[in-house]
Amino acid sequence: MPDALPSDLLDRLSALLGPRGLLTDPADIAPHLVDWRNLFQGSSPAVVRPASTAEVAGVVRLCAEAGVPVVPQGGNTSMVAGATPDESGRAVVVALTRMNRLRDLDVTDMTMTADAGLVLKAAQDAAEQAGALFPLSLGAEGTATIGGVLSTNAGGNTTVRYGNARELMLGLEVVLPDGSVWNGLRRLRKDNTGYALRHLFVGAEGTLGIVTAAVLRLFPRPRDTALAFCAVADEDAALALFRRFRDRDESAVRAFEYMSGQGVDFAVRHIEGVTLPLSERADHYVLVDLASPRGDAGLRGMAESVLEEALEASEVLDATIADSDAAAKKLWRIREEHPEAQKREGASVKNDVSVPVSKVPEMIRRCSAALQALIPGSRPVPFGHIGDGNIHMNLEQPEGMDPAEFLARSHDIMDCVNAVVRDLDGSFSAEHGIGRLKTDMMAEWRGGAELAAMRAIKAALDPKGLMNPGKVLP
Ligand code: FAD
Ligand code: 2HG
Ligand code: ZN
Helix, strand or coil, rough: CHHHHCCCCCHHHHHHHHHHHHCCCCHHHHHHCCCCCCCCEEECCECCCCCCCCHHHHHHHHHHHCCCEEECCCCCCCCCCCCCCCCCCCCCEECCCCCCCEEEECCCCEEEEEEEEHHHHHHHHHHHHHHCCCCCCCCCCCCCHHHHHHCCCCCCCCCHHCCHHHHHHEEEECCCCCCCCEECCCCCCCCCCCCCCCHHHHCCCCCEEEEEEEEEECCCCCEEEEEEEEEECCCCHHHHHHHHHHHHHHHHHEEEEEHHHHHHHHHHHHHCCCCCCCCCCCCCEEEEEEEECCCCCCHHHHHHHHHHHHHHHCCCEEECCCCCHHHHHHHHHHHHHHHHHHHHHCEEEEEECCCCCCHHHHHHHHHHHHHHCCCCCEEEEEEHHHHHHHHEEEEEEECCHHHHHHHHCCHHHHHHHHHHHHHHCCCCCCCCCCCCCCCHHHHHHCCCCCHHHHHHHHHHCCCCCCCCCCCCCC
């Protein structure tokens, strides 16, 4: 429906971007209008695909002049429909994926400067080719972009060691809502010069401007690694094992992931090539990923010795340590395929929550019981980043239930989990953000002075409210 745009805007966008930079055919636009979870179907007359910062600035300026909203989009893997336009058909989607250059990489500064549309995996590969490490790692890394992971402040598997995306960023280049360009691509470790503007845009989910490039931190590459897949007695045992490894050598714990028996069952059932690596099924598992830049760190020996202690303490029931890179990848797939396996099993509701690490076992147990009481036969699938206190407290529909009937209970399910999480001083969104899905929770959780300050920031930078409207703020 191109006539949803003011007359001549399309012509001006076309003149600015050329044929490769502007999509108006509904078939070409369609994949950009629906979120990864198929929760929201948006509408838009055009998707623009700028190839440079100047082109992004030009698009934003033209749209601002015409009063047309813009929706930044990277790999479109948002779990909360943050990159999906609304149904009005008024917004233009700005897809950043043609901006995928690595601008610079410096192993003395240990930084790289990348376009926002560079895919996360490509950034990891570039760092590795230079003999370094860009540590951010998540299941969507083959599709998610640098602009997307920064705009959601993505966490993922290595937060426990390296921090969230925010901690991995030193500088940004941003096109502001009026079309002006802020070049903050400074690669400085020390720079106390007023408000840390760059941090405003991290986690803003595209509501304050469009990130066009970023300076990212690099780390020494691992020279010794070890990966163990363990069956553990219960949630407390999972946490106790985390503490054992952390006490032995905190710097070596690159990832520490919890999985329930239910989640692993789904992965084995639905994902080709995924098998249970232990002789007996268990109700609780963890994946322990150790890495050190020291070639002589002896991590396999360390893993064996810690696991031995934990076996004696009856925390660990059984364990296997990968004996090759291929075996390690296979073990990681059991964890990484959890979202896809859950999708294939049927309808599910996600609860990306966090609590203080010490409260994780209680949170999982209380939420699981409350959810099963709420919807008899439903199947809790808690999994994720236990070392960060961030569990995906997901719920799979009862077998045989109509998926639509189950999804109609989504808000009850989220409320049920959130009540426990609130009681334990946690957060209703640990790493996926707010997007469109969770805006109605903001007033209750972040109301008062906090939400008022957020609104003031939004109004100052985007007075016309054209930058990803309807996201984050209620
Ligand atoms: P998109 O989905 O395109 O956009 C996400 C948000 O950022 C939207 O609000 C969008 O408007 C905005 N945005 C995108 N690019 C820009 C830009 N250049 N400038 C300004 N705003 C922009 N998240 C985690 O934190 N941890 C995980 O472990 C994790 N695992 C995942 C596994 C799977 C299988 C999937 C599908 C998703 C997972 N996610 C995870 C969700 C997630 O947020 C990301 O995959 C990633 O951060 C989004 O990147 P993207 O490029 O796809 O962004
Ligand atoms: C992960 O950790 C992602 O795999 C997705 O954050 C979690 O599917 C989910 O709920
Ligand atoms: Zn996650």
